Amino acid sequence: MIEARNLTKRYGDFTAIQDLTFQVQPGEVVGFLGVNGAGKTTTLRILSCYMPASSGQATVAGFDVFKDSLRVREQIGYLPESVPLYPELRVQEYLAFRARLKAVPRAKRQSELARVMDACKIADRARQTIGTLSRGYRQRVGLADALLGPPKLLILDEPTSGLDPLQRMEVRALMQELKREHTVFLSTHILGEVESTCTRVIILHRGKLVPEAEVARLRGACQYEARVAGPMGRVLEALRRLNAVASAEPIPPEASTEPPEPAEHTHIRIVPKAGLDKDPRDELVALMAGKAGEGWRLLELRRRIPTLEEVFAQATAEEGGKEGAQA
Amino acid sequence: MRNFVALTRRELLSVFVSPLGYGTAAVFLFIFGLIFVSQFAATKLVEVHTLIDPMGYLLPLLLSPILTMRLLAEERRQGTLEMLLTAPVRNIEVVLSKFAGAWLFYACMLALTLIHLFAMRFHYEGEVDWGRFAVGYLGMLLIAGLFLSFGLFVSSLFEQPMLAALTSFVASLSLLMVNFVLNVPAFLQEGVGKDVFRFTLPFTHYRNFLAGLVDTGDLAYFGLITAFFLFLTTKVLEARRNQ
Numbered sequence: 001m002i003e004a005r006n007l008t009k010r011y012g013d014f015t016a017i018q019d020l021t022f023q024v025q026p027g028e029v030v031g032f033l034g035v036n037g038a039g040k041t042t043t044l045r046i047l048s049c050y051m052p053a054s055s056g057q058a059t060v061a062g063f064d065v066f067k068d069s070l071r072v073r074e075q076i077g078y079l080p081e082s083v084p085l086y087p088e089l090r091v092q093e094y095l096a097f098r099a100r101l102k103a104v105p106r107a108k109r110q111s112e113l114a115r116v117m118d119a120c121k122i123a124d125r126a127r128q129t130i131g132t133l134s135r136g137y138r139q140r141v142g143l144a145d146a147l148l149g150p151p152k153l154l155i156l157d158e159p160t161s162g163l164d165p166l167q168r169m170e171v172r173a174l175m176q177e178l179k180r181e182h183t184v185f186l187s188t189h190i191l192g193e194v195e196s197t198c199t200r201v202i203i204l205h206r207g208k209l210v211p212e213a214e215v216a217r218l219r220g221a222c223q224y225e226a227r228v229a230g231p232m233g234r235v236l237e238a239l240r241r242l243n244a245v246a247s248a249e250p251i252p253p254e255a256s257t258e259p260p261e262p263a264e265h266t267h268i269r270i271v272p273k274a275g276l277d278k279d280p281r282d283e284l285v286a287l288m289a290g291k292a293g294e295g296w297r298l299l300e301l302r303r304r305i306p307t308l309e310e311v312f313a314q315a316t317a318e319e320g321g322k323e324g325a326q327a
Numbered sequence: 328m329r330n331f332v333a334l335t336r337r338e339l340l341s342v343f344v345s346p347l348g349y350g351t352a353a354v355f356l357f358i359f360g361l362i363f364v365s366q367f368a369a370t371k372l373v374e375v376h377t378l379i380d381p382m383g384y385l386l387p388l389l390l391s392p393i394l395t396m397r398l399l400a401e402e403r404r405q406g407t408l409e410m411l412l413t414a415p416v417r418n419i420e421v422v423l424s425k426f427a428g429a430w431l432f433y434a435c436m437l438a439l440t441l442i443h444l445f446a447m448r449f450h451y452e453g454e455v456d457w458g459r460f461a462v463g464y465l466g467m468l469l470i471a472g473l474f475l476s477f478g479l480f481v482s483s484l485f486e487q488p489m490l491a492a493l494t495s496f497v498a499s500l501s502l503l504m505v506n507f508v509l510n511v512p513a514f515l516q517e518g519v520g521k522d523v524f525r526f527t528l529p530f531t532h533y534r535n536f537l538a539g540l541v542d543t544g545d546l547a548y549f550g551l552i553t554a555f556f557l558f559l560t561t562k563v564l565e566a567r568r569n570q
Contacts, residue, residue, distance in 0.1 A: 048413045051568055073415040080413075084406030086337075088344050097340075100333035101414045145410075 001026045001153050001183045002047060007056035009042050016042040017207040020056070026152075029179050031198035032187040033312060039207040040187035041081055044157050047185070048078040061152055074103070077146035077182075081157040083138050087131030091122060091141055094130060098145050116144040119174065136167040143174070154178065156186040160193060172196055191308045201308065203315050210315045218311040223304050224270040224280060225251070228288070230296035232266045238287060239270065244280035246273045265299060330416045331424050338428025342394075351393050352436050358385060363443045371451045373443075376537045379463040383533050386467075387474045387499035394433060395478025396492035398425045399560070400485045403567075418564045422479070422557055429475045430468075437467060459539040466536025469549040473529050474499065476556035483563040506530045 002024035009016045017039035024030045034040050046053045047060060049069040057064065063071040086094060095113050104112050117123040120140040125133065130141060139162065146154055159175075160168045168190075175197045178184060188194060194201055203210040228235050232250065239248040251267040253260055261267070272280045281301060288298040306314075342348040362381055366373045402408040411421060444460060478495045485491040506528050508514055515521045525531045529552070532545040 045409075050409055050413050070415050070417070073413055076413070078410075078413045080406065080409050082406050084408075084410055086341060086407060087405075088341055089337075093340065097333060097337045098410075098414070100336075101330060101416055103329070103415065 001028070002058070002060055002185060004043075004047070004058045005056055007043065007046060007053045007058055009039075009046060009051075010054045015207055017204070020204075020209055022202055022209060024183060024185055026183050028200055029175070029184040029186075029198045031194035031201045032185060032204065033189065033191070033194055033201055034187070034204035035189055035316065038204045040204055041157055043204070044078075044155050044185075044187055045080075048076055048155050049073050075152045076155055077149060077151035077153070078155045079142045079146040079157060079159060081161065083142035085130045085138060085141060085145075088129065090127055090129055091117075091133070092126040094141065095144060095148065099148050102149050102151075104148060112148060112150075116147045119147060119177070120144040121170070135162050136164065139163060139167070139171070143171070147178075150181065152183060154182045154184045154186075156184065158188055159186055160188065160190060168193075191312060195308050203312060205316045215311065215315065218306065218314050221274075221306060222272075223306070224272070224284075225300075225302055225304055226268045226270060226284065226298065227261065227300035228266050228268060228296065228298055229264060230266070230291070230294070235266060235296065236268065238291070239268065239284065242280060242283045242287065244272055244278040244283055246271045330420045331427075334416065334420060334424030335427045335431070338398075338424055339431060342428065342432050347393065347397070348432065351390065352439075355385070355390060355436050356439060359440050360443065363440075367443075367447065367450075371447070372453065372455070373447055375456075375459045375463045375539070378443075379467060379537055382467050383470065383530055384503065386471055387503065388496060390433065391471070391474035391478045391499070392492040392495040394429045395475055395482050395495065396488040397482070398429065398479050399483040399564075400488045400491045403486050404488070412564075412568065418561045418568075422560045422564065426472075426476055426479055426557055429479070430472055433471050433475065434468060437464060456539075462536050462539050462541055465541065466533055469536070469546070470529055470533045472553045473549050473556075476553045476560070480556040480560045480563070483560045483567075502528065503530070 002022075004023075005021050007020040008018050020043060032040055032043070045051050047058060047065060049065050049072050052066050057066075059065065060072045061075040063075070065072050089097070092113065095116065096109065099109050099112055114123070117126060120143050122137060122140050122144060125137060125141075130138065133141065139159070143156075143159065146156065160171050163171060172193060175184070175186075179197070186198070201215065202212075203215055236248055236250065239245055248268055248270045251269050253267070270280060270284070281303075284301065285298065288296055358381070359378070362378060363373055366377050399408070402411065412418075447455065474495075477498070478491070481495040481498070482488070482491040485494070505524075509521065509524055509528070515524075529549070532542075532548050535542055535545050
C-alpha cells in the first residue's frame with residue numbers, strides 16, 4: 001500500500017528525515033513512532049502529497065506521490081496533527097463539502113455522511129458550528145472527514161493528541177473497527193496506543209529509521225526476574241558464574257512496583273547471554289536445588305518481555321548515544 | 328469542474344456567514360447610496376459617472392483588500408490549506424474558485440445597488456440612457472476582477488490576512504498616485520512615453536467604460552491582467568508546496 005524508498009527531506013541545512021525505506025502492506029495497521037521532532041509529520045506530509053521529498057521515491061497504492069499526486073490523493077484519507085477545519089461552517093456542511101471534493105457520488109453522499117458521522121459518533125452535532133466544538137469533537141470531525149470515500153489508506157498524524165483519557169479510549173476503540181476495512185498508517189508518541197492497535201511498529205529517531213531487525217532484537221530480548229532466599233552476595237556471585245547468564249543484578253526494592261518482601265528475599269534481574277539457545281532457567285533451578293542444603297531457596301522465577309516503552313527508550317537512547325559520541 | 332463548483336460554494340458559504348462579509352457589503356452599499364442620493368435629491372437624474380467613478384477608488388483601496396485578504400492567507404494560517412491541498416483537487420481549481428467566490432460576492436453587492444436605478448426609473452421623467460449604465464456596470468465588474476485577482480495573489484504570499492490587506496492597499500494606492508500624477512498636464516510631455524504609461528494603468532481602461540465605450544482592447548486588457556495574477560497565484564501555491 002505504501003512503499004517508500006530512500007526518502008529524504010531537507011529544510012535548508014536541516015535534514016528532517018534521511019533515507020527512509022519502508023513498506024506498508026494492504027490491511028496492516030502500522031504505528032509510526034518517534035519523539036516530537038523525529039520527522040513523523042514530515043514523512044506523513046510527503047506521503048499525503050502535501051509536500052515533495054528532497055530526494056527518494058514513494059508510492060501509495062501503486063501511484064507515485066510526486067508524479068501521480070492526484071491519483072494518490074484519491075486513495076487516502078489524511079488527518080493532519082492540528083486538525084484544521086473551517087470554524088464558520090457547520091459539521092454537516094463541512095463534511096458535505098469534503099465529500100464533494102472527494103468525489104463521493106451525489107446519490108451516495110447522504111448515506112456516506114451518515115456512515116462517517118455514525119462511526120465517529122458526531123451525528124448529534126451535525127448542525128453545530130465547528131468553531132464551537134470541543135477539542136475532542138473537532139478531532140472526531142477530522143477523523144470523519146478522513147473516512148469519507150471511503151479511502152483505501154488512512155494516514156493519521158497523532159490522532160489522539162490533545163484528547164482526554166476517555167476520548168483517547170474512544171478513538172482507540174474506533175481504530176479497532178477501522179482496522180477491519182482500512183490500511184492504517186498512524187503516527188504517535190503514545191506507546192500504549194501502538195501496543196493496543198497496531199500490527200507493526202516503525203520507529204523513527206532523529207530522521208532515521210531504527211532498523212526493523214533492531215526493533216525485533218530489542219523486543220525479543222527477554223529477561224528473567226528471580227526472587228531468592230539466601231545470602232545475597234554469594235547468590236549473585238554463583239548466578240554470574242552460570243554459562244547462560246550475562247549479568248545478574250539485584251533490583252532495589254524502590255525500583256519495584258510489587259509489594260515489599262522481607263529483605264532477605266533478594267530480587268534479581270538476570271540478563272541471558274545473547275546467541276545461546278540454553279535457557280538460563282534450567283541452570284538456575286539446578287543451582288538452587290544443589291544449594292538447598294545451605295538454605296538457598298528459589299521463591300519465584302519468571303520471564304519478562306520488554307514493553308514497547310523499554311524498546312523505544314533503548315532504541316532511541318542507543319542512537320542518541322552514538323550521535324552524541326560523534327559530536 | 329465538479330471540484331470548482333464545490334470549492335466556490337464553500338467560499339460563498341464562508342463569506343455569507345461571516346460578519347466581515349456583511350460589514351463590507353454594508354459599508355459599500357452605504358457609500359454607494361450616499362453618492363446616489365446626493366445627486367438624486369437635487370436633479371432626480373444620476374449620471375453614470377457620478378455613480379461609477381468613485382468605484383475606481385473604492386474598489387482597489389477598500390473593497391478588494393478586505394474581500395481578498397483572507398482567501399489564502401487565512402487558509403494557510405489556520406492550516407486548512409493542508410486539508411485542501413491533500414484532497415484530490417488541482418491548484419488551479421483552488422485558485423479559480425477563490426477568485427470566483429470573491430467576484431460573485433462583489434457581483435451580489437453590485438446587484439443590490441440596482442435598486443437605486445429602479446428608484447430613478449420611477450421618479451425621473453426624462454429619458455435615461457440605460458445602455459450606458461449597463462456598460463458602466465460591466466466596467467465595474469471587470470475592474471473588480473482585476474483587483475480581486477491581484478488581492479488574491481497578494482493573499483497567497485502572506486500568512487497574516489492583515490498584512491495581505493495592507494500590502495494590496497499600499498500597492499493600489501501607489502497605482503492611483505501614478506495615475507493622478509500622469510493626469511497632471513505639467514508632468515511629462517505628452518507623447519508616446521506618457522501614452523504607454525497610461526495604457527498600463529487599469530484606470531485608463533476603466534474610464535472608457537464610463538464613457539459608454541466597450542472596446543475589445545479594454546476587454547482584453549482586463550482579461551489578460553486578471554488571468555496573469557491568477558496564474559501567478561497558482562505558481563505561488565506550487566512553490567509553497569515545494570518549500
